[in-house]
Amino acid sequence: MKFIYKLQTIALIGFLLIVNACKDFVDINEDPNNPTTPVLDLLLPATQVSMAGSLRDVNQGTSILTQHLYIANTSRNFQDGTTYQQSWNGLYTQALNDLEIIIREGTTQLRWDYVAIAKLQKAYIYSIMVDMWGDIPYTDASQGNTIENPAFESGAEIYDKLFALIDEALADADKGAFAVLGDVIYKGSKDSWVRMGNSLKLKLFNQVRLADPGKAKAGIDALLASGAPLISTNAQDFSFRFGSTETPANRHPWHRTEYLPTKNYYMSQHFIERLFNADDPRLRYYFYRQTSNYTVGFTPTGNGYFGRYTGDPTASPNDNSVKATVGVYPAGGLYDNSEINNLPSTYIFIPKNEGVKNFKIVGNTDGTGAGVFPLITNAMVKFILAEAALTLGTAGDAKQLFLDGIREQLNSVITVSATSGNSAPPIPVPTLNDFVTARAAEFDAATDPAAQLNLVMTQKYIALYGNGMEAYTDYRRTGLPVLPAPLSPLNAFPLRLAYSVTELSTNTNVSDRAGELQTAQQTTPVFWDK
Missing domain, CATH: 1.20.120.840 (SusD-like, tetratrico peptide repeats domain)
Structure with a gap:
């Protein structure tokens, strides 16, 4: 697959993103993408780090579209071929390419434990890519970088292949010993990976329920009737934990950008008000107020909950030191324990904390970023x-x-x-x-x-x-929950994310209709969206 930029070495990725639990593998002097003898316990954690890093821009954009965060143009439904290019290119050239190496070499070495994990990660990443972009390269892309112009396949066809891939992975997990090293996510726990695989199947079956309710019901019924273990405790969550160091920078990406004098985001005023009006105790964990009260025309709640409404087109003043920012969850920032002066007396779940005033302008030494x-x-x-x-x-x-x-x-x-x-x-x-x-x-x-x-x-x-x-x-x-319409939209709500402009311009299977495909992304539903 052709891309503008060169693939970064996994060593660099490790130093930029790696979490504390991975300190024992970041000193890599070879490029695992071109190994002479692939070392599976070095490649595996690198795929997990690059997966989390490559999904950053997609997660940011979709958080804005669904009104968890705010950035002006994205909140107005604008996207182009560069918006998610880094995520698209990074997933294909880094995480997925290295997972194919693990699958190939693990099969040769009869290390079915590594093969099982790699297949489950591959299934997860491709399922997310279908959910975000719809039709994408799959079979040809699974050949690694050997095919420069991979064919695009329909999302529905890929989903069917992913169900089979998950079953393969679960069968592989039962072949021989399970003694994985370097696993950042589950630390080599076979039980946790099996639960992740079954839970991924459950999620995918549920997502196709409108397109094929019979298939969805039969799949979920069979899964539950079989007694297949699902993720059933928080300790089994399939999650990526970030570290707390600034150098190398391995903190949560929201902490890295928002706990600085300059900031990328506003908090979504709609989301703030949803939690505030519902007397939801997560309000104090999700958002941190830098000031006790800041009220402008587009911020009627005051109390320092200064965000922006989705689609607000007005220019941003010099307000980085007064707007609300990300809190302790999920970004590893600060917990907001200061009083809220107009909290209704009837509220019982959001702590009032009367008389407490610990507001401050946040910097990179505030919070740990270990989100x-x-x-x-x-x-x-x-x-x-x-x-x-x-x-x-x-x-x-x-x-x-x-x-x-x-x-x-x-x-x-x-x-x-x-x-x-x-x-x-x-x-x-x-x-x-x-x-x-x-x-x-x-x-x-x-x-x-x-x-x-x-x-x-x-x-x-x-x-x-x-x-x-x-x-x-x-x-x-x-269509749930109902989200307020953007104040000043530039486009209809995007039903798919924009393709990487690099992919559309260099892949000869699609380059002759790149403009048509990109335009269609805005209004074409993913196959399960009925």
């Missing part, structure tokens, strides 16, 4: 099962699964915040229990399954803060 990129989590699995039970009639108590999803994500926020090295108090157990009980009352009061599904998808949306990709997929599939 998390939640990819497939226990909470997500619970919400998926609740959705499937409501819409497909699959096994499980939809209400209990809904409540379990809320509880487990709240616990994850507490755990990630506490283990990031920052000072963040846990949500008191009675408060957490009462918050879940209040959501149970809302579920009971819902008049029909559609209203209950709205509650499930709304709580899942709030829980997905930090993973805009899944929020973007859910919103296109279900």
Whole structure:
């Protein structure tokens, strides 16, 4: 596959992104993309680091589209061939290319444990790419860099191949010993990787339920009836944890850009108000206020919750020192424990913290940056099962699964915040229990399954803060939760992300219709979007 820039060495990627748990493998003096003798326990962690790094721009853009964050043009539905080019190119030339090396060499060496993990990571990455872009190169791209002009395949066809690939990986995991070294995500736990594979299958089956409800129901029913283990505790989450060092820079990307005098984002005012108005205790974990009160025309809430509404086209003043920024979850920033002066007296879940005033202008020494990129989590699995039970009639108590999803994500926020090295108090157990009980009352009061599904998808949306990709997929599939229209959109809401301009201009299979394909990305649904 042809690209403008040269593939960066895995050693450099390690020094830029690697987490603390990986200190024992960053001293690599050879390029694993051109190894004379591939060393699987060096290649594997490099693929995990490059996966997280390459998904950065996609995660940023989809977080903006789904109103978790704000950047002007993206929030107005603008994209072009450079917006996600780095993610597209990086996934193909780095993570996926190295995974193919592991699969090939691991098969030769009969190291089925490495092969199983590589196939599961490959299935995950390609599933995300289909969800983001629709039709993409798959079979030809799986040949590594040997085919310069890979053919594009339909997303539906690729999904079928991914189901088979996951089954292959799970079978490979049972071949011989499982003694993996260098695994950043699961530290070589076979049980966790098997649960990840089954949970990925569950997610993909659920995502096709509108396009093929029979297939979705049969797949989920078979998975549950078989007793296949799913991610069922937060410790089994398929997540990428960042480190806390500035040099080498391995902190969460949101911390790296926002805990500086200059900042890339505004917080989404719509999202802030959703949590504020719902008396949601995650408000203090998700956002950090640098000032006690800042009110301008587009920020009616005051209290320092200074963000921007989606699609606001007005120019940005010199306001980096007063706007709200990312908090302790998921970015590893600061926990906001200062008072909120107009918090309604009826609120019981957001702590009032009266008299506490610890506002400050944040810098790179504030917070640790040891945040998390939640990819497939226990909470997500619970919400998926609740959705499937409501819409497909699959096994499980939809209400209990809904409540379990809320509880487990709240616990994850507490755990990630506490283990990031920052000072963040846990949500008191009675408060957490009462918050879940209040959501149970809302579920009971819902008049029909559609209203209950709205509650499930709304709580899942709030829980997905930090993973805009899944929020973007859910919103296109279900239209839930209802998001306010952009104030001044430049385009219709994009149903797919823009292709890499480099791919369209150099791949002879598509270069003669590059403009047509790129234009169609804005308005063409992904195959599961019915």
